[in-house]
Amino acid sequence: MKMLINVPETVVADGLRGLAAAHPELTVDPDTRVVVRRDAPVAGKVGLVSGGGSGHEPLHAGFVGPGMLDAACPGEIFTSPVPDQMVRAAAAVDSGAGVLFVVKNYTGDVLNFEMAAELAEDEGVQVTSVLVDDDVAVTDSTYTAGRRGTGGTLFVEKLAGAAAEEGAPLDRVAALARRVNDSCRSFGVALAACTTPAKGTPTFDLPAGELELGIGIHGEPGRERRGMMTAREIADVTVDAVVGDLRPDGPVLALVNGMGATPLLELYGFNAEVHRALTERGIAVARTLVGNYVTSLDMAGCSLTLCAADDELLRLWDAPVRTPALRWGR
Amino acid sequence: MKMLINVPETVVADGLRGLAAAHPELTVDPDTRVVVRRDAPVAGKVGLVSGGGSGHEPLHAGFVGPGMLDAACPGEIFTSPVPDQMVRAAAAVDSGAGVLFVVKNYTGDVLNFEMAAELAEDEGVQVTSVLVDDDVAVTDSTYTAGRRGTGGTLFVEKLAGAAAEEGAPLDRVAALARRVNDSCRSFGVALAACTTPAKGTPTFDLPAGELELGIGIHGEPGRERRGMMTAREIADVTVDAVVGDLRPDGPVLALVNGMGATPLLELYGFNAEVHRALTERGIAVARTLVGNYVTSLDMAGCSLTLCAADDELLRLWDAPVRTPALRWGR
Numbered sequence: 001m002k003m004l005i006n007v008p009e010t011v012v013a014d015g016l017r018g019l020a021a022a023h024p025e026l027t028v029d030p031d032t033r034v035v036v037r038r039d040a041p042v043a044g045k046v047g048l049v050s051g052g053g054s055g056h057e058p059l060h061a062g063f064v065g066p067g068m069l070d071a072a073c074p075g076e077i078f079t080s081p082v083p084d085q086m087v088r089a090a091a092a093v094d095s096g097a098g099v100l101f102v103v104k105n106y107t108g109d110v111l112n113f114e115m116a117a118e119l120a121e122d123e124g125v126q127v128t129s130v131l132v133d134d135d136v137a138v139t140d141s142t143y144t145a146g147r148r149g150t151g152g153t154l155f156v157e158k159l160a161g162a163a164a165e166e167g168a169p170l171d172r173v174a175a176l177a178r179r180v181n182d183s184c185r186s187f188g189v190a191l192a193a194c195t196t197p198a199k200g201t202p203t204f205d206l207p208a209g210e211l212e213l214g215i216g217i218h219g220e221p222g223r224e225r226r227g228m229m230t231a232r233e234i235a236d237v238t239v240d241a242v243v244g245d246l247r248p249d250g251p252v253l254a255l256v257n258g259m260g261a262t263p264l265l266e267l268y269g270f271n272a273e274v275h276r277a278l279t280e281r282g283i284a285v286a287r288t289l290v291g292n293y294v295t296s297l298d299m300a301g302c303s304l305t306l307c308a309a310d311d312e313l314l315r316l317w318d319a320p321v322r323t324p325a326l327r328w329g330r
Numbered sequence: 331m332k333m334l335i336n337v338p339e340t341v342v343a344d345g346l347r348g349l350a351a352a353h354p355e356l357t358v359d360p361d362t363r364v365v366v367r368r369d370a371p372v373a374g375k376v377g378l379v380s381g382g383g384s385g386h387e388p389l390h391a392g393f394v395g396p397g398m399l400d401a402a403c404p405g406e407i408f409t410s411p412v413p414d415q416m417v418r419a420a421a422a423v424d425s426g427a428g429v430l431f432v433v434k435n436y437t438g439d440v441l442n443f444e445m446a447a448e449l450a451e452d453e454g455v456q457v458t459s460v461l462v463d464d465d466v467a468v469t470d471s472t473y474t475a476g477r478r479g480t481g482g483t484l485f486v487e488k489l490a491g492a493a494a495e496e497g498a499p500l501d502r503v504a505a506l507a508r509r510v511n512d513s514c515r516s517f518g519v520a521l522a523a524c525t526t527p528a529k530g531t532p533t534f535d536l537p538a539g540e541l542e543l544g545i546g547i548h549g550e551p552g553r554e555r556r557g558m559m560t561a562r563e564i565a566d567v568t569v570d571a572v573v574g575d576l577r578p579d580g581p582v583l584a585l586v587n588g589m590g591a592t593p594l595l596e597l598y599g600f601n602a603e604v605h606r607a608l609t610e611r612g613i614a615v616a617r618t619l620v621g622n623y624v625t626s627l628d629m630a631g632c633s634l635t636l637c638a639a640d641d642e643l644l645r646l647w648d649a650p651v652r653t654p655a656l657r658w659g660r
Contacts, residue, residue: 002521002541004596004632006560011599014561018598021605022586022618057594191332211332230336231344256352261591263627264387266334268348269341275351288352290654292622297593300628302334324620327657 001195001202008197012054012076019061023324026064027092033085035061036071040093046164046173047071047093050102050157051086052109053078055196055297056217058325059153065323068161069102077196077297078218080108086116090125098126098170100177102156104149105133128170130177132156134184134305136245137214137222148216151255151294151305152184158326159307162319176316180307185246187238188222188303190215190259194296213237217259217296217303231266235273238304243281248308251286252278253317255307258292259299267291270302287317293325331525331532338527342384342406349391353654356394357422363415365391366401370423376494376503377401377423380432380487381416382439383408385526385627386547388655389483395653398491399432407526407627408548410438416446420455428456428500430507432486434479435463458500460507462486464514464635466575467544467552478546481585481624481635482514488656489637492649506646510637517571518552518633519564520545520589524626543567547589547626547633561596565603568634573611578638581616582608583647585637588622589629597621600632617647623655 005011013030020028027036041047050060051073060072070093075081090099099120103113110131117127133144134152141148160177168176190212193202203219206212211229214222229237246252256271258264271290278285286309294303307313320329335341343360350358357366371377380390381403390402400423405411420429429450433443440461447457463474464482471478490507498506520542523532533549536542541559544552559567576582586601588594601620608615616639624633637643650659 002538002558002630004521004561004564004592004600004630006562006599006603011595014599014602015595016598018586018601018603018605018620020602021615022598022601022620054595055593057598062594191334208332228332231334232336234334256348260593261628261630262334263385263590263625264392264622265341265345265384265627268346268352268387269336269344270334271348271352272344272350273336273348275348285351290348290352292594295593297595298591298630300332300334300591322658328652330660 001200003197005197011197012074032088033074034071034089034092035064036089036092037065040070041095043095044097044167045095046097046170047099048102048161048164049086049089049093049099051081052104053080056295059294062325063157063323067165067319067321068157068323068326077198080112083112083116083119086113087119090120090127091123094125100160100170100173101127101129102177103129103131104153105131105146106143107145126170128174130174130181132181134181134186136185136187136241141216141220143218143220150188150217151186151257151303152181154255154293155184155253155307156180158321159313159316162316183308184305185242186303186305187241188215188301189213189234189238190299190301192300193219194299196297215301217294219296231270232273235270235277239274239277242304242306243283246306246308248283248306251284251309253307253309254285254288255293255305256288256290257294257303257305259301260292260295261298261300262302264291267302274304286314331530333527335527341527342404362418363404364401364419364422365394366419366422367395370400371425373425374427374497375425376427376500377429378432378491378494379416379419379423379429381411382434383410386625389624392655393487393653397495397649397651398487398653398656407528410442413442413446413449416443417449420450420457421453424455430490430500430503431457431459432507433459433461434483435461435476436473437475456500458504460504460511462511464511464516466515466517466571471546471550473548473550480518480547481516481587481633482511484585484623485514485583485637486510488651489643489646492646513638514635515572515576516633516635517568518545518631519543519568520629520631522630523549524629526627545631547624549626561600562603565600565607569604569607572634572636573613576636576638578613581614581639583637583639584615584618585623585635586618586620587624587633587635589631590622590625591628591630592632597632604634616644
């Protein structure tokens with residue numbers, strides 16, 4: 001597998017140097033591996049901190065900026081960041097209004113963010129954590145106890161980020177983040193496995209003519225393998241899995257997400273089938289985001305995340321955001 | 331090669347249905363294959379129309395909106411749109427102030443846009459065309475006489491789009507578009523070939539351990555094949571090719587572009603090396619855009635486009651834009 005890299009050992013640091021070069025509005029430290037919005041801490045504002053293994057870009061560093069995260073901590077590829085990164089990030093963004101940790105539900109992330117919360121509290125930073133576990137495909141896996149955190153993370157970070165930007169206090173931002181997580185469900189499909197720089201070969205074996213339903217963003221096993229399906233068939237299975245679990249009784253926000261290597265043209269075609277499938281099931285889509293947002297290196301495939309939306313969540317979704325990967329409004 | 335599609339024959343139409351579903355601010359007709367900003371024609375404003383073969387998404391339809399294109403005409407995969415699409419687009423966006431066709435330099439596109447310009451003029455629409463030919467890799471190829479149009483298209487569409495949005499008349503928008511094209515140079519590198527839905531197998535053969543320098547966005551041959559190189563080495567070759575031809579005497583705008591399947595983490599790492607190489611050559615980068623903007627389906631690799639910028643071009647770059655793929659400012 002050929003990669004556009006120097007050596008596997010420096011992939012994350014090189015990526016952070018490149019992020020710094022492209023985005024002077026962020027403070028990026030490739031050594032301590034903390035990415036912070038340049039104007040942090042913002043007076044009176046709750047700080048939002050997230051992080052996780054690298055390889056899912058633009059998640060999380062690409063979501064740092066006004067209206068979303070105040071800081072992100074990238075770990076090694078598919079490996080949790082360490083507590084030291086999170087403590088530094090918390091200190092950098094705390095204005096005195098406290099800090100919310102947004103934690104995807106993987107065992108390593110959960111343990112490290114817990115330890116970091118204790119250390120940060122020792123340093124006088126008030127920390128609340130919220131767990132993201134939106135993936136309906138499996139409970140418990142190689143990486144998790146309970147459900148995995150995937151595309152729902154984008155909604156938690158965007159919507160809680162908007163609430164924090166408006167000046168909501170920590171308990172309200174945390175409650176909103178939990179409500180958003182409870183309102184989100186995801187399901188992913190892989191057509192081809194990803195290859196990590198360190199390993200150099202695909203992380204799992206997916207034969208020609210087969211796909212895997214319910215895949216995780218690290219290539220963790222899903223629900224089942226099937227013979228290749230059409231976009232229409234994949235959309236029906238995916239929508240059924242998400243809707244069957246979420247059971248929305250109003251409009252939804254939709255993220256039609258690419259795993260990394262699937263062309264945007266195909267993602268838009270898949271989005272057409274997702275909208276068709278949702279319409280057939282009587283579900284209205286209020287907003288749709290199509291693109292590569294929560295990826296798995298060069299995995300081919302897609303995932304769908306739906307977030308049941310009320311007027312407050314819609315308003316927060318439309319609120320201005322200014323990050324490398326998500327940007328609209330003022 | 332597994333794809334997230336229904337059947338090859340409907341890939342373009344399915345993608346347009348999905349674009350329509352995600353972007354109600356665009357008028358998308360999957361049958362006539364014309365994508366128009368919903369508020370067109372804008373009174374007194376020059377209309378910008380572009381188009382070309384599909385498979386390069388988000389180019390061009392993803393660049394339709396205030397501050398950039400008024401309309402786009404997607405052809406079949408890697409195939410020019412037909413004059414009828416362009417004439418419809420011109421009629422839809424002409425406010426009486428005339429229309430600018432932005433044409434990438436491929437033989438089919440050039441002939442069809444020429445014919446469309448004549449037909450539109452017959453219908454009373456004043457049309458000026460500008461050719462984009464920014465690729466320094468080769469002159470003349472399977473698809474072109476002269477240089478190919480690639481990443482420079484994004485700069486022509488953004489900067490001329492901003493000028494049109496400000497109310498500049500047709501002759502000035504056209505002159506600016508030509509000046510931007512003259513200020514842009516690109517060079518691309520492929521690590522792996524792309525696969526078209528119709529063919530189902532890679533468009534060319536690139537052995538393990540080799541890359542192709544100077545590749546086109548349809549997999550046209552480049553300058554040479556070499557054994558695999560590091561990101562640092564690729565950046566040096568790429569920057570030398572672009573800078574040696576452009577010879578900028580001031581700051582540049584940089585597009586570090588993914589061909590489709592290369593992970594964003596790798597693109598950012600490559601951006602770090604591009605910035606290092608430019609700094610070593612005494613060239614300042616005023617703005618950097620990193621991501622998949624002018625793609626070649628699932629090709630792995632990257633391209634670099636530099637645009638020599640003066641104060642006017644910088645101001646137009648920073649001007650608000652609101653399209654599916656490029657969005658900032660108000």
